[in-house]
Amino acid sequence: MLNRQIQLVSRPVKGPAVDNFALRTVELRAPVAGEILLRTLYLSLDPYMRARMYDGGNYAASAALGEPMVGSTVSIVAMSNHPDFRVGDYVESGHGWQEFALSDGAGLRRIDPDLAPVSTALGILGMPGQTGYTALMRHGQPRAGETLVVSAASGAVGSVVGQVAEILGCRVVGIAGGPEKCRFLTDELGFDAAVDHRSPQFSDELAKACPSGIDIYYDNVGGRVFETVLPLVNAQARILVCGTIAVDRNQPGADGTGSMQALLSTVLVKRLSIRGFIYSDDDLMALAPEFRTRVGQWLREGRLRYREQIVHGLENAPEAFLGLFRGDNFGKLVVKVSEP
């Protein structure tokens, strides 16, 4: 049988480009004993993937040239020669940008389609939501009455962070790009305020939205937005470094004007803690059961909302992926590859 893949075919030179990817059709053998055939329903597009396109990767290995681009998927079992899986089972898998994949079952996570739409396994109930919840609780230590600011606030991680902080009694200010996303934050997600980082008065508007300063800054973007937030943080503030979507770390020079020493001096004078982390850190994974219980419950109760942007067709994944870094998406970006 034939399997369509989006392969990584070259490494970025001046940042990721569509011609780093190519649609290739390859042959796929049938599953042998102990194997299943997975058909991809949804493909997750996430900012961390940019760094995997380069040689050297980031906290994990690079994506290999001539192989499907890496990424999480929600898949359905299409054929099974494995005792633990039946045709029609839903699983989260990590088989990347392709229509089909063979698996021996290792690393698969079962998805219950009755709990929530299965695509949420890539968003609010998956890696982005879990990262946001666990890091906020573990490294942010939110207390009622504190002010939390989150950037990329309408995104998959930021929207969870802000809403959870609201539930916990924080004043929540979201930073997003454009008035539509800002309205979504206040009107749909219940944030106390939203500030548009594209506004010429961004700095003043942010200060105005944080009259008591900032106790927790959950940063998903880095760069200029980070530099604008920094002077507003209070003593003993916690800064969580989840991502640098505004900055391609592999492209030197694209990194703002702030100096390392300016950050260190602020760390000292204000006794800040700054914490970098990823989803799979031991101390965050220890909170995964708590995440599933609480966030699952809040979602069922309607206390948490989420927004997805669904792109149709595997072949449109590269262009949609590049749009992530321009802020084109609105909510968690997923590619719908096929129907169940």
Next chain:
Amino acid sequence: MLNRQIQLVSRPVKGPAVDNFALRTVELRAPVAGEILLRTLYLSLDPYMRARMYDGGNYAASAALGEPMVGSTVSIVAMSNHPDFRVGDYVESGHGWQEFALSDGAGLRRIDPDLAPVSTALGILGMPGQTGYTALMRHGQPRAGETLVVSAASGAVGSVVGQVAEILGCRVVGIAGGPEKCRFLTDELGFDAAVDHRSPQFSDELAKACPSGIDIYYDNVGGRVFETVLPLVNAQARILVCGTIAVDRNQPGADGTGSMQALLSTVLVKRLSIRGFIYSDDDLMALAPEFRTRVGQWLREGRLRYREQIVHGLENAPEAFLGLFRGDNFGKLVVKVSEP
């Protein structure tokens, strides 16, 4: 009676200078009921004082113009009209750069002269030693076998941090200025290695001294040394920001070449924690009893050593103070103001 003071008479323009200080003689009345007269024995000179010379201060108020420069002292009770103090008692006080002071007893800490030389109340058994011990334990979380690097390693804070980490089973590498200080670290304090930041091969030598990378970096200096250490830290490393002696935070531009984003990117990719703190933070003060017990015991057992540089005469305090920022001192810098 007459009291000689070193007053702060102007604020720094291009950094602190001797003419920001002036020796003035003022009249002092006798202690009234409930007061004691303190005679200064030792005066502490510490890097944090630089920021106090500016308008705005740092985490504490600025020193006032026309008043004695701020700082801790070891004093002896010369006259007492206070029921709790007797003539001859030793106390740590905060009466700044002057020969005498009146006190109602508030904020004084008694010193037992039989435990250790009283000048150690300003160094290894005082604020610098306590800061080093408590921050290392609380924020550094040292584990046996880990590599700890400390800058300004022969100084009042650094020498305690390094020796305590040695006792706890870490591999300890000290950074200091010049071969004499480096020899002291390895030969006298028992560090595993010492690296001279003035060496043209500093970066290579540091890498060579840390074959397994760096798990804890206790930074007292900031600037170029910080930037040299950063690429060597391991994933999950803890960076403790205790001071920026190499950088006058109030003098823009004197802050190295590293970018804020470069630091953030490293924080993310390596999941670092960076923590700024000061001596009097609640979570550090909670460890003060443990500090006094353990460090006091290790000092009596000869497992901890310390070095002081004693400058004689109040009038020499300003020049000695400025030397702190050139690395002129070797060990904890104190001014001997008078004999007991």
